Amino acid sequence: MQQKPYFCPNCRSNRVKFSVISNYSQRFLKDAITGEVQEMSEPAPIEQAEPEIQCLVCSFVGNELRFIKQAEREPRAMTQTNPTYM
Template sequence: MAESSIQEKPYFCPNCRSNRVKFNMVTMYSQPFLKDAVTGMVDSTDEPVAVDEQEPNIQCRVCGFTGNEMRFIKQAEREPRG
């Protein structure tokens, strides 16, 4: 299973501009399945597989904004904690 690694740099939410500590890393999975063409019922499913991503998506746990990691890092660089 692929894992995105997050950088050890400060974040600052570019949307609410109040959060520097509470975040979620958002990952995507692909899960193959087969459906019956007539009834629409799911016939079978396979195990979910993580989608390999170049850069993790980060979600602010204060306002819910989601964006790529560099947006959060760049915002922290523009407005460093004094």
């Protein structure tokens, strides 16, 4: 994952709550008659060219570059605040 800001291209309100989606493959053998699992291997990660990201606000899933490009199109500007408490 890149160290760049994200912005959801779907809901256009989320810049902070995301999850990365990982895929795994796990081989197993089943009995042809009973359907019972006879042997199961350890899960192995499936290599992806680019990670898939999910927005935790609207549940939209897309490739990482889509979220990065949306953040570049609509950058968040830093604003100076001078809070006064009375």
